[in-house]
Amino acid sequence: MAFYDSMTLRGIDPWIRLLSLGMLVVSFSFGNDAIAILVAATVLFAVGFVLNPKQTFHVFLSVIIPFAIATSVVALIASPTVASAASQLPKLRADVSWQAYAFRFTKISGVCISVSLLIGCLSPRGFYRWLVCLGTPSHIAMNAASPLVLIQALAQDMKTILNARLVQGYVGRRNFFSVAKQLLPILTTLVSSGLMTALERSEIWRQDDVLSLIEKDNAQVRQVTSNRWFASGVSLVLAVLVSTANIFWHPTG
Amino acid sequence: MQTQSTDSRVRLLAIIPMGIAINLAIGLTVSALKLPIFLDSIGTVLFTILCGWRIGATVGVLSFLVGGIANPLLPYFVFTQFTIAWVAGLSASRGGFKSVPRVILTGIIIGYAAAIVSAPVIAAVFGGVTNSGESIITAFLIKTGDNIWQAVVTTKVWTEPLDKTLQCLAAFFIAKSLPKTLLGRLETSKSLIRQNGLL
Numbered sequence: 001m002a003f004y005d006s007m008t009l010r011g012i013d014p015w016i017r018l019l020s021l022g023m024l025v026v027s028f029s030f031g032n033d034a035i036a037i038l039v040a041a042t043v044l045f046a047v048g049f050v051l052n053p054k055q056t057f058h059v060f061l062s063v064i065i066p067f068a069i070a071t072s073v074v075a076l077i078a079s080p081t082v083a084s085a086a087s088q089l090p091k092l093r094a095d096v097s098w099q100a101y102a103f104r105f106t107k108i109s110g111v112c113i114s115v116s117l118l119i120g121c122l123s124p125r126g127f128y129r130w131l132v133c134l135g136t137p138s139h140i141a142m143n144a145a146s147p148l149v150l151i152q153a154l155a156q157d158m159k160t161i162l163n164a165r166l167v168q169g170y171v172g173r174r175n176f177f178s179v180a181k182q183l184l185p186i187l188t189t190l191v192s193s194g195l196m197t198a199l200e201r202s203e204i205w206r207q208d209d210v211l212s213l214i215e216k217d218n219a220q221v222r223q224v225t226s227n228r229w230f231a232s233g234v235s236l237v238l239a240v241l242v243s244t245a246n247i248f249w250h251p252t253g
Numbered sequence: 254m255q256t257q258s259t260d261s262r263v264r265l266l267a268i269i270p271m272g273i274a275i276n277l278a279i280g281l282t283v284s285a286l287k288l289p290i291f292l293d294s295i296g297t298v299l300f301t302i303l304c305g306w307r308i309g310a311t312v313g314v315l316s317f318l319v320g321g322i323a324n325p326l327l328p329y330f331v332f333t334q335f336t337i338a339w340v341a342g343l344s345a346s347r348g349g350f351k352s353v354p355r356v357i358l359t360g361i362i363i364g365y366a367a368a369i370v371s372a373p374v375i376a377a378v379f380g381g382v383t384n385s386g387e388s389i390i391t392a393f394l395i396k397t398g399d400n401i402w403q404a405v406v407t408t409k410v411w412t413e414p415l416d417k418t419l420q421c422l423a424a425f426f427i428a429k430s431l432p433k434t435l436l437g438r439l440e441t442s443k444s445l446i447r448q449n450g451l452l
Binding site for chain 2: 058070073096101104105108112115119143144147148154158162183188190191195196201205206
């Protein structure tokens with residue numbers, strides 16, 4: 001997971017960020033014109049490409065492209081041929097046509113790009129602050145934000161374990177069964193070391209009275225709430241424009 | 254009493270994020286090993302066995318919400334994760350993870366529960382398309398004359414029990430392989446661990 005803390009996107013006020021995200025997700029979900037949604041998604045993708053290229057590319061390559069391939073394969077198999085279409089009910093035909101699949105794909109891509117643009121730009125600390133500023137209890141915000149840091153450490157541990165087993169010759173030939181056999185020992189080691197770390201950490205935290213430290217941090221975070229009205233204003237205007245276009249613009253009639 | 258509650262909050266503050274990270278790391282491990290399978294619920298089932306269904310559900314739901322930052326399709330399935338943890342917890346409290354045959358039965362039940370919860374999302378939101386191979390089965394069923402809903406429900410009813418049985422077996426074997434001293438330190442759900450013969 002790559003996080004790119006873009007300065008412009010980071011400056012958006014927490015509530016404006018939530019409002020913009022809500023408007024975009026709802027409008028992409030309930031919009032009913034394919035061209036309007038395609039234009040809106042493309043505009044957001046372009047904004048993401050300029051302001052937060054790393055995260056935008058990550059979502060494009062790891063989510064949107066695989067989903068596009070899956071949609072194409074399914075549409076290729078499921079969409080009715082001219083002969084079979086005649087025998088099917090119009091409603092059923094509409095549900096599984098190429099147009100219907102492309103429309104659903106565009107809507108889902110729009111949601112993905114919106115989430116990536118507004119949330120994907122946040123660093124783990126930024127994500128924690130955002131949640132706290134929205135009024136989330138600090139311990140819940142910490143539960144949600146700290147995995148973003150831990151996952152990087154665990155991914156590194158996992159690579160080390162996997163490489164060690166490769167060097168030791170446990171994974172002789174790289175076929176499905178030899179690799180699958182390694183899954184359980186690797187996961188057991190990963191879970192065991194992760195749980196041990198968590199338990200040890202809780203012992204240390206208990207002595208440090210971490211809950212009162214979090215409460216202090218919580219108060220500071222609320223004071224730090226940014227005053228960058230420009231970024232917030234632009235975000236809100238863009239979200240309103242895109243959402244309005246999604247819902248009310250019908251270029252295809 | 255106050256200290257005990259604070260202790261338990263601090264412990265949860267350490268365990269839940271690690272559970273979420275482990276749940277997400279399992280997905281990374283599977284993709285690193287290039288295995289053509291989806292193991293998105295092992296962590297949820299595992300933490301339900303080890304720490305009880307509430308923590309299991311928190312780990313599962315937060316994993317899919319937090320994972321949504323990297324893959325925005327995941328949050329659509331948070332309710333499935335909640336259901337998996339709830340059913341797994343119910344089963345674990347009746348010794349459903351005591352032996353391999355029981356785990357298989359638990360996996361089948363969880364599979365049907367997950368199918369009931371995830372099928373409407375896949376049919377209504379995604380039109381039967383997901384990034385897994387089961388979409389191809391759905392497409393073939395649509396081709397043979399089923400509508401999207403029938404095709405998705407039929408696919409899920411056949412694939413989910415198999416998928417979840419494999420995941421429950423994996424979670425069971427991982428839990429069994431964990432050091433007893435480590436299991437003994439998980440006070441949150443010692444009774445569940447004992448009930449299933451893991452300690």
